[in-house]
Amino acid sequence: xxxxxxxxxxxxxxxxxxxxxxxxxxxxxxxxxxxxxxxxxxxxxxxxxxxxxxxxxxxxxxxxxxxxxxxxxxxxxxxxxxxxxxxxxxxxxxxxxxxxxxxxxxx
Amino acid sequence: xxxxxxxxxxxxxxxxxxxxxxxxxxxxxxxxxxxxxxxxxxxxxxxxxxxxxxxxxxxxxxxxxxxxxxxxxxxxxxxxxxxxxxxxxxxxxxxxxxxxxxxxxxxxxxxxxxxxx
Numbered sequence: 466x467x468x469x470x471x472x473x474x475x476x477x478x479x480x481x482x483x484x485x486x487x488x489x490x491x492x493x494x495x496x497x498x499x500x501x502x503x504x505x506x507x508x509x510x511x512x513x514x515x516x517x518x519x520x521x522x523x524x525x526x527x528x529x530x531x532x533x534x535x536x537x538x539x540x541x542x543x544x545x546x547x548x549x550x551x552x553x554x555x556x557x558x559x560x561x562x563x564x565x566x567x568x569x570x571x572x
Numbered sequence: 573x574x575x576x577x578x579x580x581x582x583x584x585x586x587x588x589x590x591x592x593x594x595x596x597x598x599x600x601x602x603x604x605x606x607x608x609x610x611x612x613x614x615x616x617x618x619x620x621x622x623x624x625x626x627x628x629x630x631x632x633x634x635x636x637x638x639x640x641x642x643x644x645x646x647x648x649x650x651x652x653x654x655x656x657x658x659x660x661x662x663x664x665x666x667x668x669x670x671x672x673x674x675x676x677x678x679x680x681x682x683x684x685x686x687x688x689x
Contacts, residue, residue, distance in 0.1 A: 466634070499675035508679035515674040520633065550616060556674055560633040563618040 467492045467555050471564025479572045484540040486551055488565045491534075494557035498536045500529055504549040512540070515556060546572050574598040575581050577679035579607040584662075584687050590655040592667030594680060595648070602626050606671040609642060609653045612682070617633050619664075623671060624651055658687045 468491040478484055488498065500513040511520055513529045528539045540547055547569050553564040580592035595608070601607055608623040622632035624642045634639050641654040655662060665684045669676040 497674075501676075508681050509676070510679075511677055514672075514677075517633070518674075520675075520677075552618060554618075556671075558664040559631055560635070561620040565619070566616040566618070568616070 466560055467494060467558055467562050469552055469553055469562050469564040470569060473567060474565065475568040475570070477570045477572055478543050480543060480545060482543050484538075484547075484569060486538040486553070488531075488536045488538070488553035488564045489534055490536075490555055492558070493533050494555045496532050497555055497557035498529070498531065499554045499556055500527075500538045501552045501554065502547075502549050503552065509552065521542050525554065540569075543569075543571060552570055574650055574670070574676055575592075575677045576670065578666060578668050578680045579584045580666075580683055580685070582684060584685060585689055586659055586687055587657055589655070590658050590662065590685060590687075592666055592668075592683060592685070594651050594653075596650065596670075599670070600643060601649055601651060606631075607642075607644075608667055608669045608671055608676065610676070610679075611666045612667065613664045618667040621653070629666060658671045659686050663687045 470489045472487050497515050501509040503509040512523050512527050517529045526541045551567045575597045577595045584590045586662040604626050606623040606625050609621040612618050624630050639656045644651045663686050666680040667682045668680045
């Protein structure tokens with residue numbers, strides 16, 4: 466099983482700042498990493514899928530990079546509406562596994 | 573528009589079985605893709621539990637393999653989760669989701685299940 470280690474656990478940012486979230490995997494997963502946003506009371510929403518591919522309709526403020534075992538998710542110019550919990554998830558092998566989540570608060 | 577909706581009891585007693593239904597609209601589950609159950613524990617940890625494919629084959633998380641069953645009713649376009657011998661550790665919000673070619677691209681809103689006597 467591939468363990469996904471996500472950091473930090475929480476962030477408190479001001480509007481306009483840049484957010485960076487790290488995920489490290491215990492095995493090489495190529496670029497089979499997905500990133501989700503979950504707002505309070507809503508279902509998780511995929512923002513970026515394998516190959517660092519931005520999903521249709523997702524603003525270009527969101528991006529990711531990484532290959533192998535080290536991955537970074539970035540939000541440029543963070544907005545109030547970006548509050549929520551962000552998860553990474555590897556889709557290289559079963560069982561699919563998630564990072565522990567990063568709670569983003571906007572000051 | 574593809575929509576998924578979970579339903580089932582919100583309270584289950586320890587040692588009993590948890591049974592949930594996922595109703596899918598806007599897409600026929602036998603047409604393609606895999607159909608998963610995912611849960612989120614208090615404290616926000618997420619766990620993929622397993623999936624049933626569009627052809628009916630299943631793949632379960634080894635941590636749950638002896639307790640879990642995922643089945644379908646294709647006539648109703650629904651799929652189901654059964655989790656046996658539950659304990660308080662199974663208290664979580666349960667989501668059904670479609671796995672697209674890469675990611676979980678459609679999710680239900682989730683149903684909170686508490687295991688308590």
